[in-house]
Amino acid sequence: MRRVLLLGGTGDALAIARSLPAAHVYSLAGLGRVPGDLACAVRVGGFGGVDGLVRYLCDEDIALVVDATHPYAAQMSRHAREACTIARVTLWAVRRPAWQPQPGDDWRDTADWRGIVERIAGFHRPLFTLGREPLAHLHEIPALQHWTIRCLDAHPGNERADIIDARGPFDLAGERALFDAARIDVIVSKNSGGRATEAKLAVARERGLPVVMLTRPALPDADRSFDDAVSARDALQHWLTTQ
Template identity: 40%
Template sequence: MHILILGGTAEARALAGLLHPHARVTSSLAGRVANPRLPVGEVRIGGFGGADGLARWIGEHGVDRVIDATHPFAERISSNAAAAAAVAHVPLLALRRPGWVPVEGDDWRDVGSLEEAAAALDGFGWGHLPGRSPRGRVFLTTGRMGLAAFADCPQWFLVRSVDAPEPPMPARTEVLLDRGPFTVDGERELLHRHRIDVLVTKDSGAAATAPKLEAAREAGVPVVMIRRPPVPQGVETAASPEEAAARVLGRAES
């Protein structure tokens, strides 16, 4: 059985490791990260040319099963995967780690997009915070690809990403190149050192990046949380690599 795993997430790598002893596994990475962590098995890097190109690749390479293990916010590739799987008549499973859930002490502002997150920044009363800038200081952890949505914002931004971002971006920006997993102590120190007023993040649900939420809760820093897009209609989901592997291998053996 030939299984195509879409995505370079930690869950995708774990899934490749679980499936590799039992099937031929090809992992497809988008190629947006300069030095990605590679999974076991075969690896291809780069796009397919949309849903039609992905469907052709599935047919040409004898793929029996596709697993969409991309980032929860990789909406375009998830849509293309659903369309391609339907054209190629192969089963598709979406691996989606659970989203974050607020707990007591959290101050979350729920928004639906990067643009809504940027607009939400004007709703905070920066001036009443002792020793803080009247414009506000924002810790932005939404990735380097969506900074254009914040380009016209007057606030100061600390942008953390794996690779260096490119313009357009906010005029008052400091870039921090780093890759998780992060620790609560490290995130606590970062919020304090940069005098952060608000955290803006996506609901990726990743354990490796969750410590920033605990640090924000402790410091009383509000969080602008961007909701994740839904999985394409009709696509089955699994919440963990173990669940996804069990489903795929169970069906293969039946």
């Protein structure tokens, strides 16, 4: 049987995974909760670089890889492109469009952690929605700042940081309540795109708060790309019926 390997971890990937029959594989990096309602196999953990992924594709008779990883998981996307080229396996990708600034937005782009630190230097109560990266810098928080960090897994904070483990989607009411409770005066965000976590940007716009936006990494081309999970899922269902 010609099998599918779905590379995921995002809500887009999960929506596709729920349509996969038992013979196919949904692969997670291991940072989030493993869904319990899937018919397909679930694999957790890395492959061991490009060579390990090539071996997996060959050993498991994978005929199609669908890259539905996070837009900032650039290394995994590069590895998938290289491994599929070597193994002569078709690669599809879900490339979620980036958010675009709207009238009233105050976005301040930066490419790395150093730039983030520089851009929040004049603020007191930043909200970080970058995932795990800020957790490595808890000991560096300036005395005049208190950080609120939202990520997928629980982690102890300290006297100058609160950690919120939460997974979207987030709505306007909930985001407004968070901004009020934590007295947020600046947001630090990845440009993830999609609707699940977009409400924070609307609240920032309402309140005239700046958003320090981490620019997206460049991603490799795929043999076929989709803007959303629905289009990818429908194309995949057609592919499965023709094999």
